[in-house]
Amino acid sequence: DMFSKSSTNVESASWKKGEPVPYAALCQTFEQIEGTTKRLQILDYLVKFLITVIKLSPESLLTVIYLSINKLCPEYEGVELGIGESLLMKAIAESTGREMKKIKEDYAEIGDLGVVAMNSRSNQPTMFRPKSLTIPHVFKTLKEIASLSGNSSQKLKVDKIKVLLVACRNKEAKFLMRSLEGKLRIGLAERTVVVALAQATVLSRPDIKKLSKDKLQSELEEAAAVVKSVYSELPCYDLIVPALLEGDIKGLKNACKLTPGIPLKPMLAHPTKALTDILDRFENVAFTCEYKYDGERAQIHKLEDGTMRIYSRNSENMSAKYPDVMERLSKFAKESTTAFVLDCEAVAWDREQRCILPFQVLSTRKRKDVKEEDIKVQVCIFSFDLLYLNGESLLQTPLSKRRQLMLDHFNEVDGQFAFAKSMNSTQIEDIQTFLDQSVTDNCEGLMVKTLEGDEASYEPSKRSRNWLKVKKDYLSGVGDSIDLVVIGAYTGRGKRTGVYGGYLLACYDPDREEYQSICKIGTGFSEQDLEDHYKELKEHAIPEPKSYYLLGDGNRPDVWFAPVKVWEIKCADLSVSPVYKAAIGVVDPTKGISLRFPRFIRIRDDKQPEQATSSEQIAEMYNDQKLNSVKNDNGIGVD
Numbered sequence: 001d002m003f004s005k006s007s008t009n010v011e012s013a014s015w016k017k018g019e020p021v022p023y024a025a026l027c028q029t030f031e032q033i034e035g036t037t038k039r040l041q042i043l044d045y046l047v048k049f050l051i052t053v054i055k056l057s058p059e060s061l062l063t064v065i066y067l068s069i070n071k072l073c074p075e076y077e078g079v080e081l082g083i084g085e086s087l088l089m090k091a092i093a094e095s096t097g098r099e100m101k102k103i104k105e106d107y108a109e110i111g112d113l114g115v116v117a118m119n120s121r122s123n124q125p126t127m128f129r130p131k132s133l134t135i136p137h138v139f140k141t142l143k144e145i146a147s148l149s150g151n152s153s154q155k156l157k158v159d160k161i162k163v164l165l166v167a168c169r170n171k172e173a174k175f176l177m178r179s180l181e182g183k184l185r186i187g188l189a190e191r192t193v194v195v196a197l198a199q200a201t202v203l204s205r206p207d208i209k210k211l212s213k214d215k216l217q218s219e220l221e222e223a224a225a226v227v228k229s230v231y232s233e234l235p236c237y238d239l240i241v242p243a244l245l246e247g248d249i250k251g252l253k254n255a256c257k258l259t260p261g262i263p264l265k266p267m268l269a270h271p272t273k274a275l276t277d278i279l280d281r282f283e284n285v286a287f288t289c290e291y292k293y294d295g296e297r298a299q300i301h302k303l304e305d306g307t308m309r310i311y312s313r314n315s316e317n318m319s320a321k322y323p324d325v326m327e328r329l330s331k332f333a334k335e336s337t338t339a340f341v342l343d344c345e346a347v348a349w350d351r352e353q354r355c356i357l358p359f360q361v362l363s364t365r366k367r368k369d370v371k372e373e374d375i376k377v378q379v380c381i382f383s384f385d386l387l388y389l390n391g392e393s394l395l396q397t398p399l400s401k402r403r404q405l406m407l408d409h410f411n412e413v414d415g416q417f418a419f420a421k422s423m424n425s426t427q428i429e430d431i432q433t434f435l436d437q438s439v440t441d442n443c444e445g446l447m448v449k450t451l452e453g454d455e456a457s458y459e460p461s462k463r464s465r466n467w468l469k470v471k472k473d474y475l476s477g478v479g480d481s482i483d484l485v486v487i488g489a490y491t492g493r494g495k496r497t498g499v500y501g502g503y504l505l506a507c508y509d510p511d512r513e514e515y516q517s518i519c520k521i522g523t524g525f526s527e528q529d530l531e532d533h534y535k536e537l538k539e540h541a542i543p544e545p546k547s548y549y550l551l552g553d554g555n556r557p558d559v560w561f562a563p564v565k566v567w568e569i570k571c572a573d574l575s576v577s578p579v580y581k582a583a584i585g586v587v588d589p590t591k592g593i594s595l596r597f598p599r600f601i602r603i604r605d606d607k608q609p610e611q612a613t614s615s616e617q618i619a620e621m622y623n624d625q626k627l628n629s630v631k632n633d634n635g636i637g638v639d
């Protein structure tokens with residue numbers, strides 16, 4: 001194709017002030033980033049590109065950020081790409097005139113549809129050269145594709161993808177395909193994008209050349225910290241990017257604050273092994289114990305206009321799942337509240353026995369299109385934190401005060417809304433009694449939280465040591481449960497004929513963007529579970545393992561799956577393994593970590609595969625276990 005040869009990367013990637021940013025310029029940056037594994041180098045490539053965007057076409061900055069993290073809008077709006085492989089292959093075939101069979105073969109060999117698309121293109125002569133792609137055009141089309149639904153949507157999607165593909169030059173098809181699949185896989189983590197955005201904002205300031213090296217360094221660091229913290233409080237680039245362009249880092253802090261209607265990333269807890277860990281951690285610190293309810297996290301928002309919404313741990317809007325709760329919300333809030341954000345747990349509730357039911361009961365509630373008259377499982381909301389009240393963010397306010405405000409401004413309603421049960425004694429005997437009581441009341445254990453001062457602020461998105469979780473079964477030495485992704489299955493035999501007999505599981509390494517095999521599992525499933533898993537998972541079977549699965553020689557299941565399902569697993573302990581790859585290189589240079597005696601607990605529909613337990617957490621658990629066994633050799637429970 002003489003046209004694409006005549007245009008070099010550099011030519012197509014440069015543009016004039018005020019013009020829309022060429023897609024090629026972004027792809028060139030992606031290509032640079034993909035070519036290195038050095039974090040600072042990756043950051044540097046992106047910062048340079050963002051500075052150019054800010055100087056020449058600031059109105060494209062927001063879309064550039066979205067394309068870099070491969071999203072189309074804030075997470076809580078729930079619009080996602082993730083077009084299936086077969087549809088993409090069809091688009092490649094139709095736009096290049098190549099046979100589907102050939103494309104499938106290429107894909108099986110190369111394992112990357114992006115590369116397949118790029119290689120396919122160069123075989124195709126083009127009569128008319130379509131206009132080169134721009135960022136606004138590509139982004140707009142991706143959004144249109146994502147929003148298509150219904151019967152004829154497949155064909156419309158393929159058509160739109162074809163139009164884009166025909167206009168692609170050089171490396172563009174590669175990144176376009178990956179964006180459509182929903183995974184860029186160039187080693188660019190969202191954290192890095194946030195830091196790059198902060199640094200580029202500082203570095204585009206006109207006065208920047210006058211700063212000393214030290215001053216500049218400290219400004220860059222502060223900017224990164226501010227943008228990170230603002231983002232965890234208000235995870236919405238639609239608001240953050242314009243605020244950054246208009247003011248600067250300082251302006252951002254004032255302009256972007258926790259806002260009802262935009263779910264913030266919840267604060268998370270650190271696991272503990274024994275009650276004595278609590279006293280070790282909180283020596284001389286005021287703390288409180290609360291029941292750890294076993295349900296589903298619910299962030300309840302009342303907006304200034306009176307609208308109410310319930311969000312999940314994942315920032316998903318769950319208002320439609322809980323029409324019954326929505327209906328009652330106004331009863332729980334006193335008239336003194338105009339707007340608020342409550343942090344709660346929704347728990348299945350037995351109205352007759354007036355007691356909490358296990359999580360398994362809650363999980364039988366439908367997630368979509370729930371009609372009030374069909375609801376069989378009742379829920380009670382247990383509220384444990386107040387994060388925003390009447391125009392004021394309370395994130396910096398210590399827990400003792402937040403809790404008081406919650407008690408002052410809300411009403412308990414029998415069997416519908418209650419404050420999390422709490423106890424402030426620091427005596428180990430009292431904590432033990434409270435823990436036993438929580439278990440009797442069908443809770444999972446305790447949450448132990450700092451109460452006063454800076455250490456007792458609410459830390460969005462952090463797994464903080466200011467919140468410790470004590471689960472009843474840690475105390476028998478089993479440790480916290482682990483959330484893993486199902487990547488393969490073994491054909492069932494004997495009693496399990498017709499369903500899968502066992503599964504291959506993986507943890508996730510966000511730095512390497514890969515799923516690492518960790519164990520086989522065949523225990524903990526009821527017959528019903530086995531049937532349900534079979535039905536659900538067979539839809540996600542793929543012919544070959546993904547290129548981003550890290551597997552040992554012995555990991556050869558009969559069926560492979562795309563990474564979609566997250567399961568909660570318990571095990572007896574963790575051990576170093578020559579067969580599995582979890583956290584490889586962390587505790588042993590060539591071996592990974594595996595789980596011994598893993599057992600299925602439940603499906604985690606509230607977690608995305610990328611939120612599975614990370615390799616780093618696995619390594620941490622392994623190391624903790626070694627420490628613990630030195631401290632007190634408490635026998636490990638084998639099931």
Ligand code: ATP
Binds near residue numbers: 268
């Ligand atoms: P991860 O597995 O990432 O640690 P998780 O969702 O399994 O997260 P845990 O860390 O085990 O959660 O525990 C924190 C969760 O406990 C919260 O997300 C919340 O849903 C629930 N929870 C129940 N009671 C409380 C409470 N009193 N305070 C805070 N969280 C509570």
